[in-house]
Amino acid sequence: MGLGIAAVASLALALLPSPYVVEAPGPTFDTLGDTEAGPLISIDGAETYPTEGELRLLTVSLLGNPQRPLTWVDVAEAYLDPSDSIIPMEAAFPPELSVEESNEAGRIEMQNSQSAAVAAALLHEGLDVVSDVRVAGVIPGSPAEGVLQEGDRILRVNGEQAFDVYSIRASIAAVDGPTTFEIERSGEPLTLEVTPAVEGEQKIVGIYPSNEFEFPFEVDIQLPNVGGPSAGMMFALGIVDELTPGAMTAGTRWAGTGTIAALGDVGPIGGIVQKMHGAVDAGASHFLAPVENCAEVAGHVPDGLTVFAVDTLDDAITAIETVAMNADTSALPTCTSAAAGA
The missing domain is CATH 2.30.42.10 (PDZ domain)
Incomplete structure (x- = not known):
C-alpha cells in the first residue's frame, strides 16, 4: 500500500511544471536553395551565377514557455540527450517580457540580420551601401x-x-x-x-x-517563422556566392552560424551545440563557428563534422574556398587552435 502511494506521488511530482526550457536542434535551411515561400535568396537587378553544394543555416527549437511549461519528465528526457540543453525559463523568456514581446524581438532581430547580411555581402563585393x-x-x-x-x-x-x-x-x-x-x-x-x-x-x-x-539592387530573403540574428553570416555567404562567378563550395555541404555586422564582423550566438548536431543531421560535413563560441564548441563536436573558427566574413569565405580547392587546411583556425592561442 505504502509503495503504491509513493509511486503515485512520484508520478504526480514528475508531471508538475518545471522552471526550465529545453534547447534542441531545429530545422535547417540551405541559403542556396528554396523554402516553402520560394527561393531563400532572390537577387533582382544584378547578374547572378549558378551555385553548387549547400550553405546551410541552422536553428534551435525552444521547448517549453511560461504559458506551456515542460514537466520534470520532459526535462529528464532532455538531460539524457547530448544534443539538448536545459536552461532556466527566465534565461529564454525574461520575466519583464511576454512571450509575444519575446517573439516580436526575435522578428526584429531577424530583419536586422537580413539587412546587415545584404550590406556585408555587397560591401564585400565593393558595392556602395x-x-x-x-x-x-x-x-x-x-x-x-x-x-x-x-x-x-x-x-x-x-x-x-x-x-x-x-x-x-x-x-x-x-x-x-x-x-x-x-x-x-x-x-x-x-x-x-x-x-x-x-x-x-x-x-x-x-x-x-x-x-x-539603401542598396543598389534588390536582394530578397524569404525565411518565414524564424527569428533571431544568428543566420546573418550564412545569409551573407549565400548572397556572395550568387553574385560571384563559380560555385564557392565546389559541391561541398557546409553549415554554419553567427551574427554578421555590415562591415563583416561575425559575432557569437546561442545554442551552438544544438546547431552542430542539426548540421550533422542535415548531412553537412563542414561547419563554420564564431570564434567567440569556441569555448562551447571544443569537446562537443559531433562525429563526422569538421569545424572551422571564423571572426569575419572573409575568414568564412577563405575556409570554404580552401576546402573547395582541396588545399591544405592546416593553417585554418579551428576552435581547438583558437582556444590555444587565446
Missing part, C-alpha cells in the same frame, strides 16, 4: 524609456558612427558609465544620455534598433 539606424521600439521599464523614442534616427553612439545594430552594441559595451546618443528626431538633432543596465555580461539600454539600408 547607404545606411542609417532607427529605434524600432523601446522596452517598457528599460533605461531608454522616456529618453529615446520609436522612429529616432541614431547617428552616433559614444562618438562612433552608428553603421548598424552591431556597431551600436559594440559602442555601448566599450564605455563605462552613461551612453551618449546623437540622434535626429523629426529633423532636429539631439544629444541624449542613457545609463545602461547590466544583464550578465551585457550592457542593455532597452531599445530595438532597426537597420535601414
Whole structure:
C-alpha cells in the first residue's frame, strides 16, 4: 500500500511544471536553395551565377514557455540527450517580457540580420551601401524609456558612427558609465544620455534598433517563422556566392552560424551545440563557428563534422574556398587552435 502511494506521488511530482526550457536542434535551411515561400535568396537587378553544394543555416527549437511549461519528465528526457540543453525559463523568456514581446524581438532581430547580411555581402563585393539606424521600439521599464523614442534616427553612439545594430552594441559595451546618443528626431538633432543596465555580461539600454539600408539592387530573403540574428553570416555567404562567378563550395555541404555586422564582423550566438548536431543531421560535413563560441564548441563536436573558427566574413569565405580547392587546411583556425592561442 505504502509503495503504491509513493509511486503515485512520484508520478504526480514528475508531471508538475518545471522552471526550465529545453534547447534542441531545429530545422535547417540551405541559403542556396528554396523554402516553402520560394527561393531563400532572390537577387533582382544584378547578374547572378549558378551555385553548387549547400550553405546551410541552422536553428534551435525552444521547448517549453511560461504559458506551456515542460514537466520534470520532459526535462529528464532532455538531460539524457547530448544534443539538448536545459536552461532556466527566465534565461529564454525574461520575466519583464511576454512571450509575444519575446517573439516580436526575435522578428526584429531577424530583419536586422537580413539587412546587415545584404550590406556585408555587397560591401564585400565593393558595392556602395547607404545606411542609417532607427529605434524600432523601446522596452517598457528599460533605461531608454522616456529618453529615446520609436522612429529616432541614431547617428552616433559614444562618438562612433552608428553603421548598424552591431556597431551600436559594440559602442555601448566599450564605455563605462552613461551612453551618449546623437540622434535626429523629426529633423532636429539631439544629444541624449542613457545609463545602461547590466544583464550578465551585457550592457542593455532597452531599445530595438532597426537597420535601414539603401542598396543598389534588390536582394530578397524569404525565411518565414524564424527569428533571431544568428543566420546573418550564412545569409551573407549565400548572397556572395550568387553574385560571384563559380560555385564557392565546389559541391561541398557546409553549415554554419553567427551574427554578421555590415562591415563583416561575425559575432557569437546561442545554442551552438544544438546547431552542430542539426548540421550533422542535415548531412553537412563542414561547419563554420564564431570564434567567440569556441569555448562551447571544443569537446562537443559531433562525429563526422569538421569545424572551422571564423571572426569575419572573409575568414568564412577563405575556409570554404580552401576546402573547395582541396588545399591544405592546416593553417585554418579551428576552435581547438583558437582556444590555444587565446
